[in-house]
Amino acid sequence: MTTLGPTLLPWLVALPLAGAALVPIVARRDARWAGGFTLVVALVTTSLASVLVAQLASQGPFSADLGGWAAPYGIELHFDRFAAWTMPLAALFAFVIPFSWRYLDAPLPRERWAPFYALMLLNLGGLLGFSVTGDLFNLFVTMEVVSLSSYALVAVAGRGVAAWAALKYLLLGAVSSLLVLFAVGLLFALTGSLNLADVSVRLAAAEPSGAALLALASLAVAFLVKAALFPLHVWLPDAHAIAPSPVSAVLSGLVVKVGIVGLLRVLQLAAGTGISLEPLNTVLMVLGATAIVMGAFLAIFQDDIKLMLAYSTISNIGYIVLGIGLASPFALIGAFVHVFNHGLIKVTLFLAAGAIIHQTGYRTLSDLRGVARRMPQTAAAMAIGAVSIVGLPPTAGFVCKWYIALGAFEADQGGYGFALVFGALFIFVYYVRMLDAFFFRSPVRPEVADAVEAPWSMRAPVLVLAAACLVLGVLGGIPIGFVEPAVVDLLAALGR
Amino acid sequence: MRVFALALVLVVAATMVIGIAGLPPHGDPDGPVHTHVGARYLEQGVAETGLRNLVTAVLLVYRGFDTFLEVVVIFTALVAVLALPSATRQPPQSRDESAAASRRDTDDAVPVSPVVFLVVRLLAPFIAVFALASLYRGHVTPGGGFQSAAIIGAMMIALGLVFGREHAARLVPHGAKAWLQALGPLVFAVVALVGWRLTGAFLGFPADEAAHALREALVVILEVAIAVGGAVILAQLFMALDAPS
Numbered sequence: 001m002t003t004l005g006p007t008l009l010p011w012l013v014a015l016p017l018a019g020a021a022l023v024p025i026v027a028r029r030d031a032r033w034a035g036g037f038t039l040v041v042a043l044v045t046t047s048l049a050s051v052l053v054a055q056l057a058s059q060g061p062f063s064a065d066l067g068g069w070a071a072p073y074g075i076e077l078h079f080d081r082f083a084a085w086t087m088p089l090a091a092l093f094a095f096v097i098p099f100s101w102r103y104l105d106a107p108l109p110r111e112r113w114a115p116f117y118a119l120m121l122l123n124l125g126g127l128l129g130f131s132v133t134g135d136l137f138n139l140f141v142t143m144e145v146v147s148l149s150s151y152a153l154v155a156v157a158g159r160g161v162a163a164w165a166a167l168k169y170l171l172l173g174a175v176s177s178l179l180v181l182f183a184v185g186l187l188f189a190l191t192g193s194l195n196l197a198d199v200s201v202r203l204a205a206a207e208p209s210g211a212a213l214l215a216l217a218s219l220a221v222a223f224l225v226k227a228a229l230f231p232l233h234v235w236l237p238d239a240h241a242i243a244p245s246p247v248s249a250v251l252s253g254l255v256v257k258v259g260i261v262g263l264l265r266v267l268q269l270a271a272g273t274g275i276s277l278e279p280l281n282t283v284l285m286v287l288g289a290t291a292i293v294m295g296a297f298l299a300i301f302q303d304d305i306k307l308m309l310a311y312s313t314i315s316n317i318g319y320i321v322l323g324i325g326l327a328s329p330f331a332l333i334g335a336f337v338h339v340f341n342h343g344l345i346k347v348t349l350f351l352a353a354g355a356i357i358h359q360t361g362y363r364t365l366s367d368l369r370g371v372a373r374r375m376p377q378t379a380a381a382m383a384i385g386a387v388s389i390v391g392l393p394p395t396a397g398f399v400c401k402w403y404i405a406l407g408a409f410e411a412d413q414g415g416y417g418f419a420l421v422f423g424a425l426f427i428f429v430y431y432v433r434m435l436d437a438f439f440f441r442s443p444v445r446p447e448v449a450d451a452v453e454a455p456w457s458m459r460a461p462v463l464v465l466a467a468a469c470l471v472l473g474v475l476g477g478i479p480i481g482f483v484e485p486a487v488v489d490l491l492a493a494l495g496r
Numbered sequence: 497m498r499v500f501a502l503a504l505v506l507v508v509a510a511t512m513v514i515g516i517a518g519l520p521p522h523g524d525p526d527g528p529v530h531t532h533v534g535a536r537y538l539e540q541g542v543a544e545t546g547l548r549n550l551v552t553a554v555l556l557v558y559r560g561f562d563t564f565l566e567v568v569v570i571f572t573a574l575v576a577v578l579a580l581p582s583a584t585r586q587p588p589q590s591r592d593e594s595a596a597a598s599r600r601d602t603d604d605a606v607p608v609s610p611v612v613f614l615v616v617r618l619l620a621p622f623i624a625v626f627a628l629a630s631l632y633r634g635h636v637t638p639g640g641g642f643q644s645a646a647i648i649g650a651m652m653i654a655l656g657l658v659f660g661r662e663h664a665a666r667l668v669p670h671g672a673k674a675w676l677q678a679l680g681p682l683v684f685a686v687v688a689l690v691g692w693r694l695t696g697a698f699l700g701f702p703a704d705e706a707a708h709a710l711r712e713a714l715v716v717i718l719e720v721a722i723a724v725g726g727a728v729i730l731a732q733l734f735m736a737l738d739a740p741s
Binding site: 010018020024025064065069074112115116118125129135137144151152156157158182186189191192193194210214215 | 575695
C-alpha cells in the first residue's frame with residue numbers, strides 16, 4: 001500500500017492522454033463509440049483519482065519520481081492536498097461526457113465526434129497533470145495541453161463568431177503562456193533547476209534579485225489571465241457563451257481553475273524566499289472585489305442565459321482571488337474549497353442551460369419564459385444551481401462564501417467582507433430574474449410551450465449534479481477539514 | 497488609447513529588460529545553470545543513460561515525461577484542426593467524384609512548373625533517406641525523432657503540392673491513419689508501461705550494463721514513433737487545409 005500512490009500517480013495523467021489518442025481509432029467503424037469509450041476512460045481516471053485521494057487521506061502527501069530520477073534531476077509529480085481537492089473536478093467529466101452524447105447530435109456532424117471527444121480527454125489529462133506536477137517546465141507543458149484543447153473546443157460548433165471568440169481566447173491565452181515560459185526561463189537561469197520545491201529553496205538561498213521578482217510577477221499575471229480575473233477577463237464571456245454547452249461547462253467550471261491552482265503554486269514557490277507578497281495580496285484583494293461586483297453587475301444586463309453564466313464565472317473567480325489575497329486561514333480555506341464547489345455548481349448550471357437550449361432551440365430569458373412548466377426537472381436543477389451560486393444555505397456555494405467573508409473580518413479587512421455581500425446581492429438579482437422568467441411567466445414561444453424534458457442521458461447528469469450541490473452544502477465541513485492542513489502549512493511557510 | 501497602449505508596452509518591456517539584466521552573466525561557468533542540474537547531466541549523463549547524445553539523454557531519459565507531453569501537444573494540434581468546421585471537406589464518395597475533384601484541383605491551381613515537378617520528384621527519395629539517417633543516428637549524433645518527423649512531413653507536403661493532395665494522401669494508408677497519427681502518445685504510454693514493469697518507475701529505462709541493448713531498443717522505438725507519428729500529423733494538417741475556392 002505504501003508505494004501504491006507514487007506508482008499510480010503518473011498514470012493519472014498518462015491514462016486520459018493515451019485514451020485521447022485511442023479515440024479516433026475506436027471511432028473508425030462507428031462514430032458513436034467515441035462517446036462511450038471516452039466515458040469509460042473518464043470513469044477509470046476518476047477511480048484512479050479516488051484511490052490516490054484515499055491514499056493521501058490515510059498517509060499524507062506523496063511524490064512520484066518519473067523515470068526513477070530523483071528530483072531535481074528528473075520530473076517529480078507531487079500529490080498534496082491542493083492537488084487532491086482538484087481531483088473531484090475530474091469526476092465532473094464523467095457527467096459532462098454522457099451529456100454530450102445526445103447534445104452533439106445537433107451542433108456537430110458525426111465525422112467530428114471523435115476529434116471532439118479526443119479533445120475532451122486531452123483537456124482532462126492536461127488538467128490533472130497541471131494539478132499534480134511538481135516541475136516548472138512540466139507545469140508549462142501541461143498548461144499548453146489544456147489551453148490548446150480549450151481553444152479548439154470553443155470553435156468546434158460554429159464558424160464566424162465562434163472562430164472569432166476562439167481566436168481572441170487563443171491570442172490572450174498565448175500571451176499568458178509566453179509569460180509563463182519567460183518566467184520559467186528566468187527561474188532556471190537564477191537557480192539552474194526546474195523542480196518547484198528545489199527552485200524555492202535555491203531562491204531563498206540566493207540574494208534577492210529583481211529577476212526573481214519579475215519571474216514571480218510574470219507567473220502571477222499569466223495565471224490571472226488564465227483565471228480570467230477582471231480586468232483580464234475579456235476573452236471569457238464570448239468563449240464560454242459560444243462554445244457548445246458541455247464545453248462551456250468544462251471551460252467555466254474547470255479550465256479557469258488552472259489559473260487558481262497556478263497562483264497557489266506561485267505562493268508556494270515564493271514561500272520562504274523572503275520576497276514580500278504584500279503588494280501581490282493587495283492587488284489580488286482589490287481586483288478580486290472589483291471582479292465580484294463587476295461580474296455580477298455585467299451579468300444583470302444579459303438576456304442570453306449562457307452569457308449570464310459566463311459573467312457569473314468572472315464574479316466567482318473574484319471570490320476565490322479575494323480569498324487568496326486576504327491570506328487569512330478562513331479566507332484561504334473558503335477560496336480553495338470554492339475551486340471545486342464553483343466547478344460543481346457551474347457545470348450543473350451550464351448543463352441544465354444546455355438541456356433547455358437543446359430542447360427548445362432558444363437561449364435568451366425573454367424567449368425562454370415559462371420553460372419550467374414543460375421542463376420542471378431541469379428547471380428545478382437550474383434553480384438549485386442558482387441558489388448555490390448566490391451562496392444561500394444549505395448549498396455548496398454557501399460554505400465557501402461564508403468562509404471567505406469570515407476570513408475578511410479575520411484579516412481585519414471588513415470592507416472586503418461588505419463588497420462580498422454586496423456582490424452576492426447583485427448575483428441574487430440576476431438569478432431571481434432568471435427564475436422569474438422560467439417559473440412565473442407564460443411561454444411566448446410555441447417551441448417552449450411544447451417542449452419536453454431532455455433525454456435521460458442528458459437529464460440524469462443534471463439531476464445528480466444538482467443533488468450534489470445540496471449534499472455538499474449539508475456536508476460542507478468535509479472539504480473544509482480536508483484542505484485545512486494544506487492551508488495551515490502554506491500560511492506557516494508564508495510566515496503568517 | 498493608442499498612446500496609453502504604447503506607454504504600457506514600453507513600461508512592460510523596460511521592466512522585463514531590467515529584470516533580465518539582473519540575471520547571472522550569460523555563459524559564466526560558475527552560473528547556476530552550469531553548476532546544478534546541468535552539471536550532473538554532463539558528468540554522469542553518458543554513464544547513467546548509456547546515450548552518447550546528451551540532448552537525447554535529457555529529452556527521452558531524464559525528462560521523458562515532458563517529451564511525452566510534447567508529443568501529446570502535437571497530437572492535440574491535429575485533433576484540434578480535425579474538430580474545426582473548416583476541416584470537414586467531404587471526402588470524395590466515388591471514383592467519378594474523386595476524378596472530378598482532382599480535375600478541379602488542377603483546373604483551379606496554377607499549373608506546377610516542370611522544373612519544380614522534376615526537382616521535387618528527384619529529391620524526394622534523398623530527403624527520405626536523410627530523414628531516416630537523422631532518425632537512425634539520432635540517439636548518438638545531432639538529430640532524432642522530431643527532426644526526422646519535420647523532414648518527412650515536409651517531403652510529404654512537397655509531394656502533395658506538385659502531385660495534388662489526393663495523390664499525396666495515398667502516402668498514408670487510409671486504414672492505418674488513425675493508428676499512425678496516434679503513434680507518438682501511444683508508444684510513449686507503452687514504453688512507460690514496459691519501463692514500469694522493468695524498473696518500477698514510470699518511463700524508467702533499465703540502467704544495468706546487461707540491459708544495454710534493451711535500453712537502446714526502447715530509445716529507438718520512441719524515436720521512430722515520434723518521427724512517424726509527427727510526420728503523419730504534419731501531412732494530415734496540410735491535407736486538412738481547405739481547398740482554395
